[in-house]
Amino acid sequence: MRLRLRLALTVVAVTVPVVVGMGYFQHSLRQRGQEEVLEASTLARMQAGERERCEASPETWTVRRGPPGQGALRESEPRERTTPEDESGPGRDSAPRERGLDGNGGPPPDRGPGRSGRLPPGVQHFPYDASFVSRNPRAPVLPEELVRGARAGQGTVILHSTQEGRPILDVLLRMPWDGGPCAYILARREEPPSPPLGGMPPLEVLAVPFFAVLAVVVALGPVIRRVRQLTDEVRTSAVSHYQQPVSVRGNDEVAELARAFQEARAEIQHQLSQQEAREQALRDFLANTMHDVMTPLTVLQGHLSAMQQRVGRGEPMEPAVMASAMGEAHYIASLVHNLAAATRLEAGEPQFQRAPVDLNAVVARVIGRHQPIARQRRISLVSGVPEAPVWVNGDVTLIEQAVSNVVFNGIHHGRDEGHVAVVLESTRQGRFRLRVIDDGPGIPEEERARILERGFRGNAARTRGVEGQGLGLHITRHVAHVHGWTLTLAPSEYGGLEVALEGEVS
CATH class of the missing domain: 3.30.565.10 (Histidine kinase-like ATPase, C-terminal domain)
Known part of the structure; x- marks a missing residue:
């Protein structure tokens, strides 16, 4: 695998988990922000006048947030026109409801998000008393986790659950007043299905791997060119029996590699020169040794031939010939012993x-x-x-x-x-x-x-x-x-x- 492709895959392998983690982190931040907005908007609504309406008719009171742009509607007012008695019971003044929640025939004005009282889309409110019982028949039974957290003294208890395959966010808030049918308010939001991996991160986050790979590819261009050039120079040097030098440029890792090749080339040249010197010395040694051995051997053969002829003729041996023959044989033996000793010494200490x-x-x-x-x-x-x-x-x-x-x-x-x-x-x-x-x-x-x-x-x-x-x-x-x-x-x-x-x- 090429270096550029290997590094690009490495960058992708590193950045993809980072992007996924950032997606999860973004999803967690978004979820936490929704919880805070829901909590703040509910408290703001209740403190802005909804308490009186809730305590006046807890059996029918609820506030929901319709689709975006519609504003907040009270479920205590019917979606279709009915008699006032059907909506709020006998003796209940229905004029405000017929005129609208703002008293002028329209829905109450949205005051913006957060503490201004604007509710997120898809939110419903239900009142509960101090015993966690709601008089509204449409109010859901509080999950045990919410009740347990409220009894433990938590002012706000948050629970994420799933109903019929849809995620539900429940925020149970304890109101700043004691007792009454509206001591606790449950703000429930039916959330859209969560996308895989916590949702798609922003485009700038998704662009991180792409730009990282692009940066690696662009940055590695000069480095790869230098590595290829160094490879060609090393191969050329090897073909020339390391006579061709390797160029060293810069002070980075590639230059260090080239410097290491240059040092290896010098060492190889030194070893080759020593080997050539040893081979030449061996050739000279063998040539001279053959001459040094053949000379006394020829003399010895001559003496032995002369001695054989004298013996064949029945003549006595000449002491000088015997001495010369013995000297030549002694020299040959000494030369052979020296060759054996030289071989052992050349082999080294071991x-x-x-x-x-x-x-x-x-x-x-x-x-x-x-x-x-x-x-x-x-x-x-x-x-x-x-x-x-x-x-x-x-x-x-x-x-x-x-x-x-x-x-x-x-x-x-x-x-x-x-x-x-x-x-x-x-x-x-x-x-x-x-x-x-x-x-x-x-x-x-x-x-x-x-x-x-x-x-x-x-x-x-x-x-x-x-x-x-x-x-x-x-x-x-x-x-x-x-x-x-x-x-x-x-x-x-x-x-x-x-x-x-x-x-x-x-």
């Missing part, structure tokens, strides 16, 4: 499996793994650890890979017949320090800050790239970061490089 880790055992496993290749290159690989185990809280696989990367770099960048030492220390401040020291060529100071970046290769690694993708120290730095440790690179006292990991023990 992939970590934190548990107590014995660093003494980690150092022992790393030394044992790299000892064969170190011996082939005649490099002395030694370690020093405290007697008591040093425990930390972290992921044992990532920690072991980080330490292995540093030792691997020390061996492959070290000189033949050189030295690589792994030293683990525990301080009194509840911290540990793990150092890997070599006496190789080291790293120039201008490259030392960038060597931790992913993919950076130093001068010593630019030929075949024993660091491959430059993942080794990059992964070590990342592992240190997620565990809250520090990683520092500094020249060693033996001329090479010293890599230190520091952190808190558990």
